Amino acid sequence: MFMVNPLILIHAVCAEIGLFAFLWVLVELLNPSETRIARAQVAALAGFACLFFAWLVGGFYYVEVYGLHVKPLINASDAKWVHSIVMEVKEHIFLFLPILASLTAALLYKYDGELINNRDARVSIVLLAGVIFLLGFSIAGMGAIISSGYRFALMTGMT
């Protein structure tokens, strides 16, 4: 029977909460006020913390579980491309997210109340939060393809 490793669940849930936190940042800054900026700062900090935790958990799973048990199965199947393209792209593009998240949080705290009148800083944060959300959910989609590739490898290995 196909069992999902709990580390994958923790990695995916933390990452998705982090991504939605940045969507929240984007929405708060569309029409900013002192209160909305304060909420966006909390959301950005929480989002960064979630993405950082997802990085640690996902990294541990990738090195200790995926590389030893999942990768060999996928590579031995007809879905080898799932590792050689999708996983390789996912694991490396993911490294962009903590950098973008920390930058977005830093800009929010630096400009603070100034964001109401500073259009360049406000639009920058909105764009960065949007990029984090879109890039993150592209990565989540790749994660779903990898899970399907693993299931395919298990099923074809059994027949």
Added chain:
Amino acid sequence: MNSKAITRAAAATIVLIAAATISSELSAAFKQLLSTIGSHHWIGKSVLSVVFFGLLYLVFTKVSDDSFTLKDTGLLIGTVFTSGLAILIFYVMHA
């Protein structure tokens, strides 16, 4: 905090991640070096990305004034998409 410097540091770090990713597939010695930094080449790249982000911020602080504009963010976002696309195209060709 210098906004222009941190945005430039983020862009340069993302380019370095893409360059290290592609270089490690082309050079076994470089991949081994990254594995020496962490216990795995991906951990090596992760550690390097954090270290370089910090170091590049310090370097860019020395050379950048703090006149942050939307152009800086545009450059960073362009870098994100170009670097991501470079990684994708490389692995599609390399697979």
